[in-house]
Amino acid sequence: xxxxxxxxxxxxxxxxxxxxxxxxxxxxxxxxxxxxxxxxxxxxxxxxxxxxxxxxxxxxxxxxxxxxxxxxxxxxxxxxxxxxxxxxxxxxxxxxxxxxxxxxxxxxxxxxxxxxxxxxxxxxxxxxxxxxxxxxxxxxxxxxxxxxxxxxxxxxxxxxxxxxxxxxxxxxxxxxxxxxxxxxxxxxxxxxxxxxxxxxxxxxxxxxxxxxxxxxxxxxxxxxxxxxxxxxxxxxxxxxxxxxxxxxxxxxxxxxxxxxxxxxxxxxxxxxxxxxxxxxxxxxxxxxxxxxxxxxxxxxxxxxxxxxxxxxxxxxxxxxxxxxxxxxxxxxxxxxxxxxxxxxxxxxxxxxxxxxxxxxxxxxxxxxxxxxxxxxxxxxxxxxxxxxxxxxxxxxxxxxxxxxxxxxxxxxxxxxxxxxxxxxxxxxxxxxxxx
Amino acid sequence: xxxxxxxxxxxxxxxxxxxxxxxxxxxxxxxxxxxxxxxxxxxxxxxxxxxxxxxxxxxxxxxxxxxxxxxxxxxxxxxxxxxxxxxxxxxxxxxxxxxxxxxxxxxxxxxxxxxxxxxxxxxxxxxxxxxxxxxxxxxxxxxxxxxxxxxxxxxxxxxxxxxxxxxxxxxxxxxxxxxxxxxxxxxxxxxxxxxxxxxxxxxxxxxxxxxxxxxxxxxxxxxxxxxxxxxxxxxxxxxxxxxxxxxxxxxxxxxxxxxxxxxxxxxxxxxxxxxxxxxxxxxxxxxxxxxxxxxxxxxxxxxxxxxxxxxxxxxxxxxxxxxxxxxxxxxxxxxxxxxxxxxxxxxxxxxxxxxxxxxxxxxxxxxxxxxxxxxxxxxxxxxxxxxxxxxxxxxxxxxxxxxxxxx
Numbered sequence: 001x002x003x004x005x006x007x008x009x010x011x012x013x014x015x016x017x018x019x020x021x022x023x024x025x026x027x028x029x030x031x032x033x034x035x036x037x038x039x040x041x042x043x044x045x046x047x048x049x050x051x052x053x054x055x056x057x058x059x060x061x062x063x064x065x066x067x068x069x070x071x072x073x074x075x076x077x078x079x080x081x082x083x084x085x086x087x088x089x090x091x092x093x094x095x096x097x098x099x100x101x102x103x104x105x106x107x108x109x110x111x112x113x114x115x116x117x118x119x120x121x122x123x124x125x126x127x128x129x130x131x132x133x134x135x136x137x138x139x140x141x142x143x144x145x146x147x148x149x150x151x152x153x154x155x156x157x158x159x160x161x162x163x164x165x166x167x168x169x170x171x172x173x174x175x176x177x178x179x180x181x182x183x184x185x186x187x188x189x190x191x192x193x194x195x196x197x198x199x200x201x202x203x204x205x206x207x208x209x210x211x212x213x214x215x216x217x218x219x220x221x222x223x224x225x226x227x228x229x230x231x232x233x234x235x236x237x238x239x240x241x242x243x244x245x246x247x248x249x250x251x252x253x254x255x256x257x258x259x260x261x262x263x264x265x266x267x268x269x270x271x272x273x274x275x276x277x278x279x280x281x282x283x284x285x286x287x288x289x290x291x292x293x294x295x296x297x298x299x300x301x302x303x304x305x306x307x308x309x310x311x312x313x314x315x316x317x318x319x320x321x322x323x324x325x326x327x328x329x330x331x332x333x334x335x336x337x338x339x340x341x342x343x344x345x346x347x348x349x350x351x352x353x354x355x356x357x358x359x360x361x362x363x364x365x366x367x368x369x370x371x372x373x374x375x376x377x378x379x380x381x382x383x384x385x386x387x388x389x390x391x392x393x394x395x396x397x398x399x400x401x402x403x404x405x406x407x408x409x410x411x412x413x414x415x416x417x418x419x420x421x422x423x424x425x426x427x428x429x430x431x432x433x434x435x
Numbered sequence: 436x437x438x439x440x441x442x443x444x445x446x447x448x449x450x451x452x453x454x455x456x457x458x459x460x461x462x463x464x465x466x467x468x469x470x471x472x473x474x475x476x477x478x479x480x481x482x483x484x485x486x487x488x489x490x491x492x493x494x495x496x497x498x499x500x501x502x503x504x505x506x507x508x509x510x511x512x513x514x515x516x517x518x519x520x521x522x523x524x525x526x527x528x529x530x531x532x533x534x535x536x537x538x539x540x541x542x543x544x545x546x547x548x549x550x551x552x553x554x555x556x557x558x559x560x561x562x563x564x565x566x567x568x569x570x571x572x573x574x575x576x577x578x579x580x581x582x583x584x585x586x587x588x589x590x591x592x593x594x595x596x597x598x599x600x601x602x603x604x605x606x607x608x609x610x611x612x613x614x615x616x617x618x619x620x621x622x623x624x625x626x627x628x629x630x631x632x633x634x635x636x637x638x639x640x641x642x643x644x645x646x647x648x649x650x651x652x653x654x655x656x657x658x659x660x661x662x663x664x665x666x667x668x669x670x671x672x673x674x675x676x677x678x679x680x681x682x683x684x685x686x687x688x689x690x691x692x693x694x695x696x697x698x699x700x701x702x703x704x705x706x707x708x709x710x711x712x713x714x715x716x717x718x719x720x721x722x723x724x725x726x727x728x729x730x731x732x733x734x735x736x737x738x739x740x741x742x743x744x745x746x747x748x749x750x751x752x753x754x755x756x757x758x759x760x761x762x763x764x765x766x767x768x769x770x771x772x773x774x775x776x777x778x779x780x781x782x783x784x785x786x787x788x789x790x791x792x793x794x795x796x797x798x799x800x801x802x803x804x805x806x807x808x809x810x811x812x813x814x815x816x817x818x819x820x821x822x823x824x825x826x827x828x829x830x831x832x833x834x835x836x837x838x839x840x841x842x
Binding site: 043186420 | 499502530531535539562564565566567568569571572575577579580581583584585586587589590591593594597598599600601602603604605606607608610611614618621703705706707708709710714721724814815816
C-alpha cells in the first residue's frame with residue numbers, strides 16, 4: 001500500500017537568507033547573493049564571483065550547536081551548513097520524536113562532493129605521523145591526514161549524515177546520493193519513496209554544498225561553466241538572458257522533513273505541502289553537455305507528472321534548474337515545451353539560481369523549499385538579471401520582480417553534469433494545515 | 436512479484452569475469468600480497484590489486500577512457516560483463532525502461548593529479564593560493580574535474596549501454612551498495628524499469644583515499660600481508676580493488692527468455708549505530724536489530740559477514756552473530772580479495788548469489804539455499820540483505836516496512 005507523503009518541517013541556509021522567514025523575504029525582494037569571493041583570497045583566480053552565505057546571518061544559528069559538534073563541523077563548510085538546516089527542520093517539524101523510534105526514521109541526503117580542504121591538506125608543517133609524501137615531485141611536499149587538533153583533514157561524503165543520525169536520532173535506512181547538480185532533488189525523491197512505500201513513517205531529506213573553495217572554483221573554471229562577470233557579481237547570474245555566460249557558484253543547505261500523511265495528521269503537524277511525484281532519467285548523451293533537445297529532462301518531468309497523477313494543466317509554477325549556462329537554459333526550455341505543449345507559455349517559470357547562484361548538490365533541496373514557501377505565500381520568486389531574453393528561451397520567466405500568484409501545484413527541476421535529471425512534483429495539501 | 440539476480444560481472448584481483456573469479460574464490464585463493472612497487476609509494480604494506488587492467492576493450496568509444504577514473508573504469512567493465520552474463524537482448528528493452536544504480540567510492544584524486552599543483556603552486560609544500568589561482572588552469576589536467584565527478588561513472592555507463600531510466604549514484608561506503616540493490620529492486624517491483632543494472636567499483640590505492648582512511652584510523656599498519664576472518668591478530672583494513680555489477684530483472688521476464696536466475700534478493704535492513712557519528716559502529720544492538728529483521732522467516736544456511744579486520748568492529752560483529760545467529764556458518768571473502776570500502780557489499784552480494792546458484796563456497800560441499808550478507812561500513816551503518824534460491828512460481832519476499840523495533 002502506498003502512503004501519501006507530506007512536508008512537515010523545513011530548514012534553509014542560503015546566500016539570500018538563513019532561516020525560512022529571511023529566505024522568503026530574500027526571494028520576494030529579488031535580492032542577489034552575488035558578490036566577490038570572500039571565503040578565500042581569490043584575486044588571481046580566473047573566476048571570482050560567488051553567492052556566499054553571510055557569516056553574520058549564519059552565526060546565531062551555528063552558535064546554538066553543541067560547541068564540540070561545531071568544532072568538528074567547522075572542518076567542512078558544507079557540513080556546518082547542513083547541520084544548521086537539519087536542526088532547523090527538526091525543530092520546525094515540532095514535537096514528533098516520541099512517535100517513531102530512531103531506527104524507523106530514514107535519511108536521504110545529497111551531499112556536496114568537494115571535501116578536500118587544500119589549506120589544511122597541503123602544508124609543510126604537518127605531523128610526521130599524519131602526512132603522506134608526494135613522491136613524484138622533485139621537492140618535499142605533503143598531504144596531511146589530520147590537522148593540528150587531530151581531526152581528519154577530509155570528511156567523507158556521508159560524515160554529515162552520520163552527524164544527523166547520531167545527534168538528531170535518524171538511525172534507520174540511509175541513502176547518500178552523490179549525483180552532482182541533481183543530488184539534492186534525487187535525494188529528496190528517494191526519501192519520498194522511502195516514506196511512500198511504508199518503509200519508514202518519517203525521513204529527513206537534504207541537499208547541501210559549498211564549492212566556493214580553491215579546488216571547486218578552479219575545477220568549474222576549467223570546465224568553462226562559470227560566469228566571467230567578476231566586476232558585477234550581483235548581476236553575473238542571469239538565467240535565460242541572451243548574454244548569460246555561465247553560472248555563479250553558491251553555497252547553502254536545505255533540509256525537509258517528509259512524513260507519512262497519516263502519521264502527520266495523528267500528531268497534528270503543520271503541513272507545507274504534499275510531495276506527490278518524482279521522476280528521474282539519464283541523458284546517456286555526453287558527459288558534460290545536456291542532450292540538446294532536452295529528451296532526458298523531458299523524461300524526468302513527464303515521469304514526475306505521471307507519478308503524481310497531476311495533469312499538466314494543474315501545474316501553476318515551475319522552479320527551473322535555470323543555471324545560466326548557454327546550453328542548460330535553452331535545453332530546459334525545450335524540455336518544458338515538449339511536456340506541456342501550448343500550456344508551457346501560461347506557466348510562470350523562474351530560476352532561484354539567479355538570486356542564490358548554483359548550490360550544486362544543495363540546489364534541489366533549497367529550491368524545493370523556495371517553491372513550498374512560494375506556494376504557501378501566494379507568489380512566484382523572480383528571475384533577476386533577465387534583461388534581454390534569449391530567443392530560444394521564450395517562456396514566462398517572471399523577470400526582475402516577484403509576482404503575486406496563487407497556485408496549488410508546482411514542479412522543481414534539477415539537471416546535472418553526467419546527464420542525471422530529476423523532477424519533483426508538489427501539490428497543496430487541502431486538508432487542515434495548522435498544528 | 437519476484438525480482439531476481441540474472442547476471443553478474445566481476446573484475447577482481449582474482450580474475451576478470453565471474454567464472455574466473457568464482458573458481459578462485461571456491462579454491463580459497465587469496466590475492467592479498469605485499470605491495471612493494473604496486474603500492475605507488477603509499478604507506479601500505481599489503482593489498483589486493485587488479486593486475487594489468489585496461490578498460491578500452493570494454494568501451495565502444497575508446498576516447499571515453501580518458502574521462503574515467505580508475506574506479507569508474509572498473510565499474511564500467513564489470514557492467515559490460517554482467518550484461519553479457521545475463522544474456523540480455525538490450526535492444527528489446529526501451530532505454531527509458533533501463534534503470535541504473537551505481538555505487539561510487541571515495542573522492543578519486545591520485546597523487547599524479549595533484550603533483551603539478553604542488554610543483555607549480557606551492558612554496559615548500561604549502562599551497563600558495565595566489566599562484567594556484569594564477570596557474571591552476573594551465574597546470575591542471577583539463578580532464579581532472581570530469582574524472583573526479585563521482586557520478587561520471589554512471590554517466591559513462593549510461594552512454595555506453597544507453598540506459599536512460601531511473602537512476603542514482605550512492606556512496607561512498609559499502610552499505611550504500613545494499614541501498615542500491617534495494618532501490619533497483621523497488622524500481623522493478625513498482626514498474627518503473629524492466630531491467631536494472633547495479634554496479635560499483637573501488638580503486639582505493641590513491642593518495643586521497645588512503646589519506647582519508649588514515650585520518651579515520653582504520654588501516655592495517657602491520658608488516659604482514661594476511662587477513663583472517665575474525666582473527667584476533669587483525670589490525671585494520673587491508674585494501675582491495677575491483678568492480679562488480681549485478682543485473683536485476685523480474686523473475687517472469689528471465690523465465691520467459693530462458694535466462695538464469697542466480698538468486699532472489701530480499702529487502703535491505705539498515706540501521707546506524709548510536710556511535711556512528713564519525714566512523715564504523717561497534718553498537719551491537721544495532722547489529723542485532725538488523726540481523727533479526729533480515730533473517731526473519733526461513734532458516735539461514737550462510738552468513739557472509741563484514742569481517743573487516745578492524746579489531747573493535749570484528750569484536751562487535753562476532754558478538755552479535757553469536758547472539759543472534761549462533762548456529763549459522765559464517766564466511767567472508769575479505770581474506771581473499773581485501774576490503775573494498777565502497778563496493779564491498781555489492782561484491783559479497785554477488786558471492787551470495789553465486790553460492791546459492793552454483794555452490795562450492797565457503798566449503799566445497801556447501802550449497803546454501805538462503806544466505807545473508809551483513810555489512811558494517813565506515814559510515815557507521817549496519818545493513819543486511821537475505822538472498823534466497825529462485826524457485827519457479829514462488830512469490831518473492833515480503834516488503835520491508837516500519838514495524839515494532841527494539842533498537
